[in-house]
Amino acid sequence: MSAENKVKVYETPKLRSFMPIVHCPGCHYGIIIRILCENIEELGIEDRTILLGGVGCSYTWPIFFNLDAASCPHGRAPAMATALKRIHPDTIVITCQGDGDLGAIGLGCFMNALSRGEKLTTIFLNNAGYGQTGGQMAPTSLLGQVTTTTPGGRDPEISGYPLHVAELAAVMKGVAYSARVTAHTPANFGRAKKAVKLALQKQLDGVGYGFVEFLSACPPSWRMSTDECWEFIDKKMLAEYPLGEFKNVDRID
């Protein structure tokens, strides 16, 4: 094929800012950021989208998007999103929160936003550990998983059980969409992108809360290579956290 016949099939989304992704090598967050960018562009909502990061690694997310954005205090993005959305209902408000932010310190805030049936979209980043603080146990850490605060492996007698947020969200009346996805293979990238688009569409249509949980690798806190992380997701994470849609409704009665 000659040079002039080449067709560009892959480029940086226009919504990605000039700031380089600061996450660790092997982290899947860059892929998830791309999924968000592509969906927001394809839906044509970038002019009215506000993106909120949490505390932890997602604190940096506002700088990666050419969007109005804010970093929120630990676990409180759903409360801030609630006010922003209620005051300007024409905006599309997205929160991006990690497993400590949403599943531990902010679980009450999140559940109450679901309970109120806020018209928001939440991207939940489940990497089974606390990345930014150096690999402590998260509510979503697996049983037996060694972390810096579960040196003998997570023991349910001491530290309880892995938290299943996508299933939890699905039982809430105010939720229109809840799914769990991964983006660690090309096929899963496509499915994950579709799930995020559906979750955004529920907000666009004013149906209810849209929620997508991503299983994501954290090589430093898992103490694993990139390849080992893929295997850990395939064999361990998927065994605990099944993928799929747990709720998808077009109307909440």
Added chain:
Amino acid sequence: MGEKILITGNEAIARGAVAAGCKYFFGYPITPQSDIGEYLSGVLPQIDGAFIQSESESASIYMLYGGALSGERVMTSTSGCGFALMGEGISYISAAEVPCVLVDVMRMGPGIGTGGQHGQTDYRLATTGGGHGGYRCIVLAPASPQECFDLVQLAFYLSDIYRILTMVLSDFIIGRMAEPVEIRTIDFGPVPEKDWALVGKGKKGGRIDRQLGGPVMGVPEFHTHQREKYQKIVDNEVRYETYQVDDADFLLVSYGSSARICHGAVDMGRTEGLKLGLFRPITVWPFPKKELREAALRAGKVLVVEDSIGEFVDDVEFALLGQVPFHLLGVWARHLSGGSGIIHPERVLAEVKGLL
């Protein structure tokens, strides 16, 4: 002159907020301020606004933060333990420098205290900002329902001018008492445009605003900017009221509901020929240090009255710089040991006589 209606201090705060153009309120019920939210839950939806009953004060303060980021005038109110829960958020709002108003109608603490009865025990927490990190908030202390109505409007104005969280520090007695209040919208002048608001870049010609909520880069620069802003407030926004101080040889110093009690004590003392005066800070941050010191130096003797074990008195001590002796009459001077006991003007006057 506007219409006068008989309302409580709490309702005056709610009505004052509406008069100031606040259409959004987020709050969690706690005695003795729940009626502020109750009133606004009925009114705000009628003026195309929103009332949200949050699940906690931790959520209220972040709804306030999110709401402030939207560029609209927003308010929350709370008391005692609820106020303590808001500390982290107040700090974040202060770092982000977004304008908003927080009302604290004080109740007696510590802990659950008297279950929501009167007391002035949030003073220290409020005047130091309530949260972590180095920052300041403007704190206005009303002493009547009319002042509740007027000061909440001033709070919104100052908040917009300086991009600072402004508190109205009321208390149970002021919040629950009813007096005639003149309903008037106060025009303080123009405020800066909130072109930094997060409303989606489409409404701003494509310009993006990111709020990272803190001194991410340029740490000394950020704090220097904050310090200069606070100094400007100290230089320009001190407010206080004096009563019978010109010829006074004994000065009562008090704020909020306790100042009303002192007002009565001044009148009683004057009928007996005692030259009493009252100095009442309206801004408790910035505190009227210089003005108080000058009044105290003229009078020569000072009695501080507050319904706590002594919080406000620390600011008085700071202001007096050791130049004037002072005494404190606190919660121990209440007439009953139960939660309903109060400090009567007669008790204040007796204390004065003991010090003369």
